[in-house]
Amino acid sequence: MRRLAIPARPDWRDKANASGFDFHTIDGVPYWDESAYYAFTLRQIEDDLEAPTGELHAMAMDLVDEVVNSEQHLRTLAIPEAFWDWIAQSWRERQPHLYGRMDLAYDGFGPAKLYELNYDTPTSLFEAAFFQWQWLEDRLHTGHLPANADQYNSIYESLVEAFGTVATQIRRPFVLAALRESDEDQGTVAYLRDCAMQAGVECSLLDIEDIGVTADGRYTDMQDRVIGALFKLYPLEDLFVEDFGKYLPRSGIQLIEPAWKAILSNKGILPLLWQKHPEHPNLLPAFFDDGSRLPAGWVRKPVFSREGANIAMHLPDGEQVSTPGPYTAGPYIRQAWHPLPAFGDHHPLIGSWVVGDRACGIGIREDQSLVTQDSARFVPHAIVEDTRGVLMA
Amino acid sequence: MKRSRTAALLLMSATPLLLTACQGDEDLTREGLFTSVDSCAAQTGDRATCQQAFDKSQAEAAKDAPQFASREECAKNYDWDRCAEQKDSGGHSFFGPMMAGFFISQMMRNGSPMAGFNSGPAWRNSAGAWQRPDPGTGGASGVYSGSRAGAKMVPVTATPDRAMTVTRGGFGSSFGSRSAGG
Numbered sequence: 001m002r003r004l005a006i007p008a009r010p011d012w013r014d015k016a017n018a019s020g021f022d023f024h025t026i027d028g029v030p031y032w033d034e035s036a037y038y039a040f041t042l043r044q045i046e047d048d049l050e051a052p053t054g055e056l057h058a059m060a061m062d063l064v065d066e067v068v069n070s071e072q073h074l075r076t077l078a079i080p081e082a083f084w085d086w087i088a089q090s091w092r093e094r095q096p097h098l099y100g101r102m103d104l105a106y107d108g109f110g111p112a113k114l115y116e117l118n119y120d121t122p123t124s125l126f127e128a129a130f131f132q133w134q135w136l137e138d139r140l141h142t143g144h145l146p147a148n149a150d151q152y153n154s155i156y157e158s159l160v161e162a163f164g165t166v167a168t169q170i171r172r173p174f175v176l177a178a179l180r181e182s183d184e185d186q187g188t189v190a191y192l193r194d195c196a197m198q199a200g201v202e203c204s205l206l207d208i209e210d211i212g213v214t215a216d217g218r219y220t221d222m223q224d225r226v227i228g229a230l231f232k233l234y235p236l237e238d239l240f241v242e243d244f245g246k247y248l249p250r251s252g253i254q255l256i257e258p259a260w261k262a263i264l265s266n267k268g269i270l271p272l273l274w275q276k277h278p279e280h281p282n283l284l285p286a287f288f289d290d291g292s293r294l295p296a297g298w299v300r301k302p303v304f305s306r307e308g309a310n311i312a313m314h315l316p317d318g319e320q321v322s323t324p325g326p327y328t329a330g331p332y333i334r335q336a337w338h339p340l341p342a343f344g345d346h347h348p349l350i351g352s353w354v355v356g357d358r359a360c361g362i363g364i365r366e367d368q369s370l371v372t373q374d375s376a377r378f379v380p381h382a383i384v385e386d387t388r389g390v391l392m393a
Numbered sequence: 394m395k396r397s398r399t400a401a402l403l404l405m406s407a408t409p410l411l412l413t414a415c416q417g418d419e420d421l422t423r424e425g426l427f428t429s430v431d432s433c434a435a436q437t438g439d440r441a442t443c444q445q446a447f448d449k450s451q452a453e454a455a456k457d458a459p460q461f462a463s464r465e466e467c468a469k470n471y472d473w474d475r476c477a478e479q480k481d482s483g484g485h486s487f488f489g490p491m492m493a494g495f496f497i498s499q500m501m502r503n504g505s506p507m508a509g510f511n512s513g514p515a516w517r518n519s520a521g522a523w524q525r526p527d528p529g530t531g532g533a534s535g536v537y538s539g540s541r542a543g544a545k546m547v548p549v550t551a552t553p554d555r556a557m558t559v560t561r562g563g564f565g566s567s568f569g570s571r572s573a574g575g
Contacts, residue, residue, distance in 0.1 A: 020405035045395065123574035133400040151396040179565055182572040194404050208573075209565040212558035215425075215439040220558045234564065234573045244563030306575030361396075374572070383395060 001040050001108025003343035008034045023183040033377040039384040045152045052282045053352040053359035067263045077268040078330045080240050086249035087259045095258035096166035104350040107341030111281040120257050120265030121233050126191040128363030129155035132380040150383040153361035155353050162356030163199035171228030171254045178233040180207040185233045208234050217247035229254040236262045237304050267303045267333050289332035297337045302327040308373040323371050425557040428494045446512035450495035454514040455479045457526040458489035470518050493517040
């Protein structure tokens with residue numbers, strides 16, 4: 001695994017705009033960055049990333065069954081009691097799920113370590129599935145990459161296939177919703193809708209804020225149609241506590257990601273995994289936080305948080321680092337400190353995608369700091385066989 | 394090969410289709426029309442509101458009903474057995490159709506619901522068409538306009554006993570302008 005400089009395509013912005021990728025620059029700060037790429041060997045991809053992703057996914061899914069049937073676990077994960085039965089039922093019915101992303105720390109050598117699962121509202125999907133793919137094709141075409149270069153990225157094909165597979169299980173009308181003002185979230189649901197339509201699944205887009213409720217507690221779209229299935233790019237734990245949340249269990253709506261994902265989108269899954277699979281090479285030691293002083297060599301994370309917010313780190317050398325954020329409610333976990341690798345000033349975090357239960361690709365976000373936050377940049381990757389001396393500069 | 398053979402875009406490409414219908418600036422009204430408190434409660438699960446709307450409509454029915462000098466006159470437009478002698482709020486007798494249902498309506502302004510509801514009585518003529526007093530001539534506005542012999546009735550567009558959206562905006566408050574995904 002190496003970080004290599006490469007000329008950016010002169011027209012990449014036009015290509016981004018032409019494909020609806022309008023958040024390549026966020027608040028004036030570049031987000032998409034193709035001035036470099038990460039090069040992996042096929043062995044690194046298959047042995048160190050793909051296989052562990054599949055295994056970790058199976059371990060996580062295995063835990064859902066345990067947790068939904070345990071009041072104690074549900075309480076520990078701070079899932080409101082009013083939703084327990086509904087969540088359990090969604091699992092009993094095996095309501096279909098689509099995708100998830102796990103974040104891995106990996107430097108090209110030792111085993112990749114699981115930082116966390118983003119199994120409810122993962123973003124950076126379009127960048128990984130489409131734009132990164134297009135970058136590779138373009139750079140192959142112009143000879144900037146070796147002719148046999150490849151990419152670990154069948155995310156798009158997996159999405160279309162997954163939609164096709166669950167098509168008959170998705171209630172209609174099928175609506176995809178995201179926050180009105182978030183370009184990134186809107187871009188993500190627009191891409192998912194694109195994939196759904198390609199799989200022959202008719203669906204429409206809606207702003208989360210526009211979801212309506214009938215007097216009998218069913219959810220409606222702007223045409224007053226009762227929503228059959230709702231893909232919501234919005235955290236389950238927030239839906240639970242907002243004004244319309246109380247209607248969820250009796251509304252008859254089908255959520256995608258389904259209600260049972262509340263267990264996997266919760267960082268409490270990390271100590272539970274460690275408990276069940278102690279010393280697993282891809283897991284970091286993790287425990288529920290008891291509120292005591294954080295010892296050196298540990299990281300504290302809220303069970304509910306996104307984008308690296310509200311993380312407190314006590315480095316082995318005694319330095320304390322913390323990130324701000326809004327996620328102050330709810331319990332915390334602590335996880336053993338395991339720094340991201342450094343490639344120069346860059347700290348890449350590997351987002352490993354699972355679509356329809358299959359590990360199918362990665363997207364890399366790198367940050368100048370040790371905590372990957374929403375300021376991170378997306379950098380493409382390629383699989384390049386390590387034949388010394390033949391590589392492009 | 395570890396990557397997709399292709400990565401086509403259907404709707405997101407350079408010339409996207411119009412994905413969302415434009416919300417015009419015109420004000421819209423969402424309505425539910427119910428034939429009984431029971432059917433309203435069954436549809437909406439909110440018996441208290443249904444009862445309130447029914448009582449209010451019942452109280453307004455005599456005031457807003459089309460008025461006729463005789464039962465025969467009334468029966469030219471309405472079913473004979475629904476035409477009855479009634480008294481308006483001033484105590485004057487007239488013949489008019491009995492209320493056949495009530496509606497609950499919610500005003501929309503630029504696609505956003507406004508607070509509160511309107512409700513009022515609705516009648517069915519002998520052709521089975523639902524109607525209510527023209528809001529422009531009193532009726533739902535609650536202005537008593539004296540004699541209503543020629544009360545103008547307007548069709549009710551709602552399908553009877555259909556549930557309706559009562560409010561929007563109960564999701565999405567946790568994030569301000571930030572992204573919700575991660």
